[in-house]
Amino acid sequence: MLCCKENGDKIEAIIEKHRNNPGSIITILQEVQEVFNYLPKDVLAIIAEKTKIKPAKIYGVATFYKQFRLNPIGKYLILLCQGTACHVNGSKKIEETLYDELKIKDGETTEDGLFTLNNVACLGCCSLSPVMMINEETYGSLTPEHVAEIIRELKNKENRQVV
Amino acid sequence: MKIVVGLGSCGIAAGAQKVYDKIKRQLDVRGANNQLEPVGCIGMCYLEPIVEFIEEDGNKHTYTKVTPDIVDEILEGIFEDNPCKKHLINPIEWDKLQKQKRIALKNCGVIDPENIHQYIEHDGYEAVKKCIQKMTPKEVIEEIKVSNIRGRGGAGFPTWFKWNAAMNNNGNTKYIVCNADEGDPGAFMDRSILEGDPHAVIEGMMIAGYAIGAQEGVIYVRAEYPLAIVRLQKAILQAKELNLLGSNIFDSTFQFDLKIKAGAGAFVCGEETALIASLEGERGMPRLKPPFPAEKGLWQQSTNINNVETFANIPWIINQGGKSFADIGVDNSKGTKVFALTGKIKDGGLVEVPMGTSLREIIFDIGGGIINDKEFKAVQLGGPSGGCIPKELLDTSVDYESINQTGAIMGSGGMVVMDDTTCMVDMAKFFLDFTCKESCGKCIHCRLGTKRMLEILTRITDGKGQDGDIELLEDLGTGIKEGSLCGLGQTAPNPVLSTIKYFREEYERHIIDKTCPAKQCKALLTHKILEKKCINCGLCLRNCSVEAITGSKKEAHRIHSEKCIQCGICFEVCPVGAVSVY
Incomplete structure (x- = not known):
């Protein structure tokens, strides 16, 4: 997965930056995940070797926190809010619509590698519930129709680029 | 004239950034040099995006639910001295604000959170200056004791007590930690404070640092709050530039430094010993107390941990005096509390009310009641740690003891309202x-x-x-x-x-x-088509994914219960409401 020297250098630089700060492993993993979009297993091994932290401990941290992913994600990461307000205001229906449109459930990625769906606890935009976030953009006051439209638009955009 | 746009996360999600950009472009086109300022969330989320035009004499024109399309119309009116009336705020909304008392939120929606000078203009950093120059650490803690403020994170532990324990610890290195790992689903008070008034939290932490003798502080923020992190980073940088953080603060020997640590998504890290474990780079698992963090906290040193809202209250208490704070509220619950009002509520948003206000006042007078005027069923307080309070107890006073008696808890301030369609x-x-x-x-x-x-x-x-x-x-x-x-x-x-x-x-x-009175639990529902109402349109038949419906253009349709999976699609698509659920 490392594939090139450039990525190796990036990992090196991140670890070097935090070398004198004890307890930085979470920050290191966050920054490494930004480079790869997930945490490849061989990269975890490299981090362990360079930081002298046991691989088991790094794996333990990486699997404890929800932010960390051990598998690649799609181009569009859908964070579907499952907070209390969204639940009360119909986030289940939104999840069903996403399933109808994409045939993926929580934590899964579409076969074409375009979409990943992650349920999250709360995005903190409760007054706009139900809410979802696609990459950096937040969509509020969702209805099943609206969601279907958003997904189809993204799909169309991708198709156009392929042509 | 000053123009301000509410740019909190929720405002941005409602489209406020686009409105802000459009206004900026239009001002450039017109060559107008009006001051355009982003501010934090004022709390009226249901009216976002909100744009305010403030004239030199303080006269305000406030527009709500602004979209980029109507920006031109509004600007036109403002510049021609004939403000358009159409999208102006309903004056009733101001009454709702009048019913609140703002201490923790006092600057939210008022100042530009990314400009330290605006915070300073609003008495910012006066409180910490007063502490350093005129008060001993003991006096500071005494003032906090007089105010009787209790932790706003949920458990309601007296703040002065924690500070006192940390102060009395003999260790050389001590830490101040701000718990901004707001994990309760349905709560966003801390996010709004961090986004709208980050300096108040920084100042509160500095005062705590001075009181217990700590020189280092850490703010542990949820990773899901990127905007709060960005604004905190800017605020810390600006404070350092003005030597409000660092060494020799206000020409004294007091030194204090701050850093931010982004959490990685674990609800349990809101618990203080788990939070400490996470700060040390471990899995966020709690440990046995005692020893309490005041004795052995971060890196085994004395540590004081408070919640965002608690810290945001501290500068006000020092400036106005602990007694002024204790004058607000009831019995053993003093001051105000911020709530995130959401769910089936008309006017959802952030409200800050004096302790002792009744649930009814918050939900009906400030929150405007239930959406579509449905029947109120219950309100959920305290998130996953709390409980549901039913209609009969709507007059319960919002204070730590009264809420505990109902079986719920005050919690961090999430208040989710439910109607009769909630199971x-x-x-x-x-x-x-x-x-x-x-x-x-x-x-x-x-x-x-x-x-x-x-x-x-x-x-x-x-x-x-x-x-x-x-x-x-x-x-x-x-x-x-x-x-x-x-x-x-x-x-x-x-x-x-x-x-x-x-x-x-x-x-x-x-x-x-085997029935669900709220008609939410699908496995317990039965769908039936009322023959008399059915217009034989066939929509339900075409939409049914399991072919459980039969009928034709000439005869009423029928659902075959042995095939039906209770998905409810027929109920949704029926144009004449002929499908009944029971």
């Missing part, structure tokens, strides 16, 4: 599902007990509930509360126990009658 068993299941996933796994009762409770709740909502399930839930719940180490496990059964306490009948209807 209480489903609600309890929702919270248990959450705590079950978030349990760190250390204590068996919490790890497995929540799982067992969730299984029972799931079978009840699936129509497979058995006689004795309610008692089993109560028994398990009590066991989990007693057998868990930290706040997560000790409170996880609350949503179930409180709904059983107030809505036992609803549980019984699910288990014995």
Whole structure:
């Protein structure tokens, strides 16, 4: 997965930056995940070797926190809010619509590698519930129709680029 | 004239950034040099995006639900001295603000959070200056004791007591930690404060640092709050530039430095010992107390941890005096509390009210009541650690003791309103599902007990509930509360126990009658087409995914119950409301 020297250098630089700060492993993993979009297993091994932290401990941290992913994600990461307000205001229906449109459930990625769906606890935009976030953009006051439209638009955009 | 646009996360999600950009472009086109400022969230989320034009004499024109399309129209009116009336705020909205008392939120929606000078203009950093120059650490703690402020994170522990314990510790290195790991689903008070007034939190932490003798502070922020992190980073940088952070602060020997640590998504890290473990780069698992963090906290040193809202209150208390704070509120709950009002409420948003205000006043007078004027059923306080309070107890005063008596907790301030379409068993299941996933796994009762409770709740909502399930839930719940180490496990059964306490009948209807009165639990519903109402259009037939509907253009349609999976699509598509659910 490392594939090139450039990525190796990036990992090196991140670890070097935090070398004198004890307890930085979470920050290191966050920054490494930004480079790869997930945490490849061989990269975890490299981090362990360079930081002298046991691989088991790094794996333990990486699997404890929800932010960390051990598998690649799609181009569009859908964070579907499952907070209390969204639940009360119909986030289940939104999840069903996403399933109808994409045939993926929580934590899964579409076969074409375009979409990943992650349920999250709360995005903190409760007054706009139900809410979802696609990459950096937040969509509020969702209805099943609206969601279907958003997904189809993204799909169309991708198709156009392929042509 | 100054133009301000509310740019909190929720405002941005409602489209405020686009409105801001459009105004900026239009001002450039017109060559107008008006001051255009982003501010934090004022709390009226249901009216976002909000744009205010403030004239030199203080006269204001406030526009709500602004979209880029109407920006031109509004600007036109403003510049021609004939402000357009169409999108102006309804004056009633101001009355709702009048019913509130703003201390923690006083600058939110008022100042530009990314400009330290605006904070300073609003008496910013005066409180910490007063502490350093005129007060001893003991006097500071005494002032906090007089105010009687209690922790706003949920448990309500007296703030002065924690500070005092940390001050009395003889260690050389001490830490101040701000708990901004706001994990309760349905709560966003801390996010709004961090985004709208980050300097108030920084100043509160500095005062705490001075009081206990700490030179270093850490703010532990949820990773899901990127904007709060950005604004905090800017605020810290600006404070350093003005030598408000660093060494020789206000020409004294006091030194204090701050850094931010982004969490990585674990609800249990809101618990203070788990938070410390996370700061040390470990899995966020709680440990036994004592020793309390005041004795052995971060890196085994004395540490004081407070919540965002607690810190935001501190500068006000020092400036106005502890007594002024204690004059607000009731009995043993002083000052104000910020609530995130959401769910089936008309005017959802952030409200800050004096302690002792009744739930009814908050929900109906400030929140405007229930959407579509439906029947109020319950309000959920305290998130996954809290409970549901029913209609009969709407006049409960919002203070720590009264709320505890109902079986809920004050919590960090999430207030989710429910109407008669909310199923209480489903609600309890929702919270248990959450705590079950978030349990760190250390204590068996919490790890497995929540799982067992969730299984029972799931079978009840699936129509497979058995006689004795309610008692089993109560028994398990009590066991989990007693057998868990930290706040997560000790409170996880609350949503179930409180709904059983107030809505036992609803549980019984699910288990014995196999029906869901709120019509939410699909497995318990039956769909039927009313022949007299059916217009034979065939929409339901075409939409049914399991071919459970028969009929033709000449005859009324019928649902075959043996094939029906109760998905509800026929109910949704029927144009004449001929499908009934019971």
